[in-house]
Amino acid sequence: MYTELCKKLDIDVPIFAFTHCRDVVVEVSKAGGIGVFGAAFVNSLEELKEELDWIDAHIGDHIYGFDIVIPNNAVGQGSGMSAAEQENKLWEMIPQEHTDFTNKMIDEHGVPQWHDDSRPPMGAWTMEQVMPMLEDALKRPKCKVIVNALGTPPDHVTKMVQDSGRLIGALTGTKKHAKAHKEAGLDFIVANGSEGGGHCGEIGSIVCWPELVDAVAPMPVIAAGGIGNGRQMLAAMGMGAAGVWTGSLWLTVEEAHAQMAQKESYLKAESTDAVTTKSWTGKNCRLLRNDWSEAWKDPANPDPLPFPLQLLLTSDLRRRSAMYASAGDTQKIADNGCGQVIGQINEIESCRGVVSRLIGEYVDALEALNGLMPE
Ligand SMILES: Cc1cc2nc3c(=O)[nH]c(=O)nc-3n(C[C@H](O)[C@H](O)[C@H](O)COP(=O)(O)O)c2cc1C
Structure with a gap:
């Protein structure tokens, strides 16, 4: 499961952990995956600085991602x-x-x-709220990936992120939006199946993932929605994903606040x-x-x-x-x-425990599949 994306980001396994909790970001990155800090419920630039300062101080030599919400459609936006x-x-x-x-x-x-x-407080759900936060994140050397939820990021945002040497991606659950992300020059997309937590579309992961992989090839696609064990991760990688993006898995971990x-x-x-x-x-x-x-x-x-x-x-x-x-x-x-x-998800695990469980289950499932190959 060591993909091009792992090489680019210098991470051991392509397991992305979306979370609003800084401890989870740090622990997943330390365990070999990459924690992605969601800014949606951060209420001010000062609050964000506190969170990212803490991550920078505790994450060691590892890297992390930053998830923002600049919606394409919102009442009052761009006024x-x-x-x-x-x-x-x-x-x-x-x-x-x-x-x-x-x-x-x-x-x-x-x-x-x-x-x-x-x-x-409203959190950070509009361009006006997000931009100062993004500017701060881009000053932090360990923050290497930016991801936008709810639409294609505006061109100036994509340029700003890429000019800083970072990767930028965006979530979507449809082919149309995946193609728009590609045309906008993003580095990867997160193909988010309908079974996922938070905002979601209507197409289930088993249809969404390969459809989006084909639609934007050779752009890397990270599969999201419904990944809770190594078998599901293997299924995603088998459909051409360059990694997995998980959210629900981290809601109940020891480190979650x-x-x-x-x-x-x-x-x-x-x-x-x-x-x-x-x-x-x-x-x-x-x-x-x-x-x-x-x-x-x-x-x-x-x-x-x-x-x-x-x-x-x-x-x-x-x-x-x-x-x-x-x-x-x-x-x-x-x-x-x-x-x-x-x-x-029926028991409390540690972040490190979840990452190693996923890897172990993935390897077991892969071996079982290989065992089905004719001699
Ligand atoms: C409680 C919760 C809040 C979420 N908030 C965001 C968010 O602010 N930004 C975002 O890009 N995705 C958000 N998501 C979606 C995740 O990034 C991810 O796509 C989804 O959780 C994947 O499906 P899974 O829950 O089956 O792992 C959220 C998910 C959950 C469970």
């Missing part, structure tokens, strides 16, 4: 306003009916109040519990079914707002459900993003 003005404007666009419904759900589920009356109540929700979930809903961000997103995702399907309740308004609407619940994961019925309305592979 020429500053990040703060844009955020204020977006807040004004949220109907009272939606706020009232959200607050009612939160109250009914006994989620404790936030400890002060600060407005919940989440509270135990949230990890327990994941550990006891079945694959059928990971459903898609627009109720958290306004875009289709896969997460654990609960009272929150179900309530937004009921025609008697409001419809989810377009992205990123729904993201803003849910920002207070998101911070409260993370902070008070075990209080009241918080887990019944918590933002527990994950893919269908969550049904396979």
Whole structure:
């Protein structure tokens, strides 16, 4: 499984770990893969600097990636306003009916109040919020890969990253967008099958991966969506992937910061519990079914707002459900993003344990396949 991409990046195995947790980034990179730090829920440049300073200080000689969200389609994007003005404007666009419904759900589920009356932060989901963060990441020698979610990065972003000597890629689940990524000159794509956690499309991995590999060849394709063991990794590599990109696998590891109540929700979930809903961000997103995702399907309740308004609407619940994961019925309305592979994840492992398990299972599966070859 030592691919060209491993050689380019000087990593032992092409296992990419997407995570919002800095400890996971460090531990996966130290174990021979590459941790990719997701900036979506980082609330300011200062906060990002703190996270990346910590990673730089703990990762030794290893490298890491940085994942940003510059969406192709978002209400208010490109309006020429500053990040703060844009955020204020977006807040004004949220109907009272939606706020009232959200607050009612939160109250009914006994989620404790936030400890002060600060407005919940939005995170980094627009070009205006992301650019200063990207500029900071590009000053860090160990940050070697940039990945964009939710669309093809603008040309000036791609140029800026490549001029700095780094690789840039982007996620997609469709041939059309994969070709757009290729035409934009990206270095690789992440082919994200529908079973994956977080934002996702509709095409399952077993169809998506080879279709996208063929569509953009010889560009490297990293396979994502539904990889939780070495057999699934072998399947991806067998379909022509240059590596695997994993998200759900790292939600329950020892090093993940989440509270135990949230990890327990994941550990006891079945694959059928990971459903898609627009109720958290306004875009289709896969997460654990609960009272929150179900309530937004009921025609008697409001419809989810377009992205990123729904993201803003849910920002207070998101911070409260993370902070008070075990209080009241918080887990019944918590933002527990994950893919269908969550049904396979039933115990807490370390990052190093997961990486070596994947490699061991991959080798065993490959040997079993080789054993099927005629003499
Ligand atoms: C909780 C959660 C949050 C995610 N947030 C992002 C994100 O901010 N940016 C991104 O590129 N992908 C995000 N993803 C998607 C992952 O990068 C990855 O494509 C997906 O998890 C792969 O499928 P898997 O969950 O089956 O491993 C997220 C996934 C999860 C589970």
